[in-house]
Amino acid sequence: MPKTKIKHVDHVVIRFAGDSGDGMQLTGSRFTDSTAIFGNDLSTLPDYPAEIRAPAGSLAGVSVFQLHFSSKDIYTPGDRPDVLVAMNPAALKGHLADLEPNGIIIANSDTFNKKNLNLAGYESNPLEDGSLENEYEVHAIRMTNLVTKACKKIDISLKDVERTKNMFALGLLFWMYNRSTETTIQWLQNKFKNKPALIEANTRALYAGYHYGSTTRIFTVRYAVEKATLPPGKYRSINGNYAISLGLLAAAEKSGLPLFFGGYPITPASEILHFLASYRNFGVKTFQAEDEIAGVSAAIGASFIGNLACTATSGPGMALKTEALGLAIMAELPLVVVNVQRGGPSTGLPTKTEQSDLFQAVMGRNADAPIPVIAPSTPGDCFYTAYEASQIAIKYMTPVIVLSDGYLANGSEPWHIPKMAELPKIDVKFETEYNGKDKYLPYKRNKQTLARPWAIPGTPKLEHRLGGLEKEDVTGDVNYEADNHHLMTTLRAQKIANVANDYPPTKVFGKDNGDLLILTWGSTFGPGRVAVERLHKENLNVSHVHLRYLNPLPIDLGGILKKFKHILIPEINTGQLRTIIRAEYIVNAEGLNIVRGRPIRASMIVNRVKKMLGI
Amino acid sequence: MVDMKKIKSLDLSRMDFVTDQTVKWCPGCGDYSILKQTQRVLPELGVPKENFLFISGIGCSSRFPYYMNTYGFHTIHGRAAAIASGAKLANPDLSVWVVTGDGDALSIGGNHTIHLMRRNLDINILLFNNRIYGLTKGQYSPTSELGKVTKSTPMGSLDRPFNPTSLALGSQATFVARTIDRNPKHIQSILKSAYHHKGTSFVEIYQNCVIFNDGAFENLTNKKILSNNVVQLEHGQPMIFGKNRNLGIHLDGNTPSIIDLDKDDNVSIDDILIHDEKDIVIASMLSSFTYNDNFPTPVGIIYAVDEPIYEDLSQKQIDTAIEKQGKGDIQALLDSGNIWEVK
Structure with missing residues (x-):
């Protein structure tokens, strides 16, 4: 038998895919916890169907958990998986196309029966017909069979036995990536506190998977992903x-x-x-x-x-x-x-x-x-x-x-x-006294912020009425007059504009001027940052600004935008921030708009940037 | 907060509850009477002025808070019950009143109204029912009679009206009452009872719209005829009505009928049903007399029972959680779960 080698890698992306009832979210979460405690940086992407239990074996019913972990800082759950765990044919069918070339497939071959193959749209069994052989490293494992053997003589139903197969897969991956089983065992003991038989069965299945890796030697390589260097502190x-x-x-x-x-x-x-x-x-x-x-x-x-x-x-x-x-x-x-x-x-x-x-x-x-x-x-x-x-x-x-x-x-x-x-202080001041001559004026504003005072019911003397009808400036009485409405509309707008006075200066990642600026907001931060880092490695003059404040926009943003020849705004919509930025600053911002229900991939941003720069 | 039980006299008068705002209802509107009676009743409740909160939605009646010198909130169409629920839950010491109309409470806000009643927060709902839309100028409302001809229903309305008291009973309201704008004393007495009831008090107030539905309650307010058309309910008393107090509600099995003490020698006052405000069967029957020409319209407290109130139950959960888990420590919570340390 060949000896198992240890291969050091910077980062790994694993995708767990199975039926909605196969416990893929749980398996992914357990792997995440062990990996976090091990000290890797990580990012996860759970992706599950809207139906609670879509028909078993169907493509629509596949539930997915993707995990990216690394010895370096990472910002995204990864573009393409290195490892695909496919608990049934539908999981393989739906996710094979995303797998990296030469990626690893770990499949529960017990589920690759005629019925499930049909449901997934396979005419022949891909684990047996050779279609995967040259492109991927395939491990077809009879997980259901192995957990049944492992759980022999435990007094639980066959269905409960069969459900432990996710623990088998988890155990095997723990072995492959040299993770501890300890937190998962503790977790099982806590989850099934009053069901010792289920603790036993799941623990055995977990170990069965782990030992399958170490004893069968069909895996020639184990992987080591070293701890990431994160700032000191509790995590x-x-x-x-x-x-x-x-x-x-x-x-x-x-x-x-x-x-x-x-x-x-x-x-x-x-x-x-x-x-x-x-x-x-x-x-x-x-x-x-x-x-x-x-x-x-x-x-x-x-x-x-x-x-x-x-x-x-x-x-x-x-x-x-x-x-x-x-x-x-x-x-x-x-x-x-x-x-x-x-x-x-x-x-x-x-x-x-x-x-x-x-x-x-x-x-x-x-x-x-x-x-x-x-x-x-x-x-x-x-x-x-x-x-x-x-x-x-x-x-x-x-x-x-x-x-x-x-x-x-x-x-x-x-x-x-x-x-x-x-954490910064949050000051609250409830009014308790008249703020006007012999009366409370609910719309007498703070001169600096333009915020109105807050007097709460139960406070003696400050009885007042709020409401949706336009209010008179200062007094808060109902008022329909033209000039007052214009004033109040302006005051409300200025008050919100004032919020921008509190923002910290906008940070530019990279040089503060150059060929191209990637402008992101929300969760597109991760792919944006990864893309810029990759482009920097190619010595391209590209920078990144991430917008936390979408309304009002930062006061310094306009000046920053004008120092770049091109602006690219990737968003998971058809160009909403782009429209706002173009309207606000009259700059020629372009969009990368991919609306697939998933995060935008860093590689897509990299490709678009190069295209814009004519590379 | 002030402990209300300790307060005997706060030396408040009606004028303490009048604002400097000009009341802008149409001359002759029934709302004036309800406003005045409310301002009369509040000083008698022993509640500090600052603890009253009036919340309304949209419509003529919903202008009410602007005219009450208390804390008030004139909100958006239909949502007063929901906003009041949040306010009451946030501070159970407040005396919270929802002022609403038949459109606001039963059409656009129907959902919030029924859910407030089933939750049984200690909130008083004053539903001004004029059976028409006033502020939008005269369309039929969810309590307008079938076939109502209005601007929006030139050939007559097609939808059957809600019976608000039955809706309240069906929503498991713990206090259901009805009163009429033209009977100030009765309004006052019902408002007091509503205040003292712990739980959601649903008070339907028949209110005349002089502009768009004048006379809608003529047979209940015209002194010449009202005695034969209205039965005033009193807990533990026989349901007697009529010009000479000669008529009564009689129950034969499940079937109610009207007996006439003057005309029928075979019946006596003992044959007249005694009102029991805790009896849901009697309450349901009385409520079914609404819009029924064969029976008088009941006014007064139709139903009143004690059930646990939502804000108390909510506070109990908080107390129990603190008792069991100890008072929450946010830093300890942040530091919980699977923790690891990077050195």
Whole structure:
């Protein structure tokens, strides 16, 4: 038997693919945890169907988890996998085209029967007909059979035995990449606390996979991916939805305000409601309303009362909340609105990612109705974005929109855990005395920010009425006069424009002038940064600016844009930021617009840049 | 927050609740009476002025908060119940009142209305029912009678009207009452009961629109005829009505009928049904008299029972969680999960 060699590599991309019921998300998450604890940098991309259990064996029912891990800093879940774990023919069929040339296929050959091959559209068995042989390293393993043997004499159903096959695959990959099984065993013991037989079965399956690698010697190579050099500190793996929830909790703590969340379940934002609902011991009030409108409306009610009020939704829910956002603008109440964008329009691609709600966030309301819009760049950055949105909302007495997306929401990365003491302060001042002569003036603004004061019900003497009708400047009385409306419209716009005064200077990655600038926003940060790094290796004069603040735009952005000959804006939409940038700065920005429900690949950006530069 | 139980007299009067804003309802509108009665009742409730919060949607009635010198929020069409829910949940010490109309509460905001009632937050809903759209100038409403001829239904409306009290009962409201704009004393008494009821109080107020639906409640307000058309409910009292208090509701099995003490010698006051506001069967029957020409229209408290209120249950969950898990420590939460350290 040949001896197994250890091969050192910088980075690896693994894609787990199987039926919706095969536990691929779970398998991927377990591998992610072990890899994070090992000390690699990583980035993940879960990708699953909208149906809970699409027909078994069908192409539509394939659930995918892609993981990119590395000894270096990484920014994306990877363009193409090096390893494809295919738990059935449909998984192989749907994902083979993405696999790197000479990539590794690990397939559960027990599922490659006639019925499943037919469902996947295979006329013959690709594991046996030689079609893969020359191009890939194929390992066809009878996983179902092997776990059945491993779990012999355990008192559980055949179905439960069969379900442990994902642990077999996981064990094998742990062996291949020299990861510890320890955290997964602990996890199993916790998950099946009251079902010792399931702990036993899954543990045996995990070891069966691990030992299969070490004893059969059919793998001639094991891979070593060294630890990444991350800044010192405590780390954990985090996804965007969880990071947003923590960011809101942190902002509530720092501002001293109770946290109120009003919302309605919608993919891919529901997790934020779930997370916050589990933190009752923080005094968090979550309100699962009767619909999206009631979710935001209840939050507006709580905001009037002096809570840090928030809601989270996705595109269709944002559409329903639109009128209420107008009310929050008119009443000038703080509110954090999280939109976890998904493919659209209408129901669209509920479980897939997209960046197509930018226009909706910036402009999608009746009348002149400006709202600050900020977007996180990575899953971990979702924490800081939610925190900053709360700061802006309170300081400027305005709703603020956080534009996350499905990829950020579900994807995870190592997260350098922040220290509460080091987060910026959030000052809140509730009015308690008259701010006018013998009366309270609800629209007497702060001269610097133009924010109006916040007096909450229950405060003696400051009784006042808010509402959607136009208000008279200073007094807040209902007022329909022409000049007053013009003034109030201008004041509302100027107040939001003032938010940009607080921004840090825009950072340019690379030189601050040159041939081409890649301008990204939201989750396209990762592919944008990777593309620029690759282009720098080829000595091309290309720079990268990532926009966190989408409304109002940074004051220094115009000057930066004008120092580049070309501007490329990659986005997962048909050119929404490009339209805004062109309108705002009259520059000839071009777009790279790929709307496939997945992150844009760095390689696509590299290719487009070269084309633009005539290379 | 002020402990309301300790407050006996706050020395408030009606004028304390009047704002400096000009009231802009049409002359003769029923809303004036309801506003005035509300301003009369509030000083008697022992609640500090700053703890009242009036929230409305859109429509004529929804201008109400501008005329109340309390905290107020004139919101968007149909959403008052949802906004009030968030406000009450955020601060259960406030006395929260939703002022709404038949279009606002039952058409565009129908969903929020029914869900507020089933959750049973301690909020008082005052539904001004004039059976027409006023502010949009006279289209039929979800309580307009079938065949109503309006600008939007020149050949008559095709949809059957909601019976608001039945809708409330069906939504599991714990307090359902009806009153009429032309009966100030009765309004006051119902508003007080609604305030004292712990849970969502649904109060339907028949209110005359002088411009677009004048006389809609003529048979219930015209002193010459109203006594035969209205039965005023009182808990534990027989359901007697009529010019000489000679008529009564009688129940034969499941079938209600009207008996006349003056005309029929075989019946006595003992044959008249006693109102029990805790009995859902009686409440449902009474509610079914709405729009029914064979029976008088019941006014008063149709149904009132005690059920746990949402904001209390919410607070209990918070207390229980703190008791079991300890008060949340955000840094400890951030530092939890699978942690590793880079040195």
